[in-house]
């Protein structure tokens with residue numbers, strides 16, 4: 479045992495995990511909305527090479543990546559301490575305008591700082607120095623995030639009049655609410671996979687430290703958990719790209735992304751479970767995306783169809799990678 483922990487301590491650390499999943503998804507989805515927003519809101523934007531939307535879009539993407547790193551570090555710490563990292567995010571709110579994004583960001587960062595002060599206090603009282611140091615680093619980042627959001631709080635963007643219906647056009651009628659629901663279901667599946675694979679990747683670090691048994695494992699300084707964990711990293715990078723692409727497409731056709739985590743991520747105990755559960759996750763995505771491709775073909779939504787065909791190819795490759803490891 480690294481340090482004597484309490485259930486309250488893990489509860490607190492998991493609140494931090496929930497926050498980090500929330501903001502990572504929130505910022506990346508807001509980033510995905512920017513492209514659409516900038517053309518929709520300020521008409522003259524097409525004259526510019528770069529706009530405040532591009533700038534803040536980049537900023538949000540950069541922050542999302544930092545939050546993902548925080549998430550990984552906190553999850554890893556929880557596993558090393560003998561706990562179990564949650565997969566359930568705090569409530570993700572995307573908002574509709576630049577001003578919304580900045581306000582929601584400010585609120586999220588303030589809440590994070592408040593929570594992390596509690597974590598720091600408890601880590602110190604338990605003598606958990608490594609966690610204390612980790613959160614001190616994270617705290618610095620969140621403070622910077624807060625200050626960044628505050629810089630942009632007074633930004634004025636025109637929110638398109640809600641009463642103004644979009645101009646009549648026949649082809650856009652193909653985008654029915656049921657169809658958008660399917661696309662959001664795909665988005666939820668990507669978020670679920672990202673959370674599941676990140677969590678397992680961090681859980682593997684504990685396995686690596688504790689479960690070297692076979693002489694070859696000792697000789698090579700690695701084990702099955704570590705091999706699968708390495709495999710998960712490029713895969714979840716691809717899921718991140720899928721998530722962004724799907725969200726951008728939803729915004730492009732003038733709807734809103736809904737941030738959900740569905741199906742519920744399944745973590746499992748060790749590498750043997752991971753390959754089974756991850757193959758199932760890929761199987762779920764493949765079946766869902768095939769139905770989306772079918773529907774998109776039927777509706778004549780060629781761009782979405784092609785996008786999902788490309789994604790489907792990658793999910794299939796993921797599927798076989800996991801399948802190869804099953805006994």
Ligand SMILES: [Fe+2]
Nearest residue numbers: 498544545548
């Ligand atoms: Fe963070």
Ligand SMILES: [Fe+2]
Nearest residue numbers: 587619620623
């Ligand atoms: Fe942050």
Ligand SMILES: [Fe+2]
Nearest residue numbers: 668716717720
């Ligand atoms: Fe994916």
Ligand SMILES: [Fe+2]
Nearest residue numbers: 760792793796
């Ligand atoms: Fe996948």
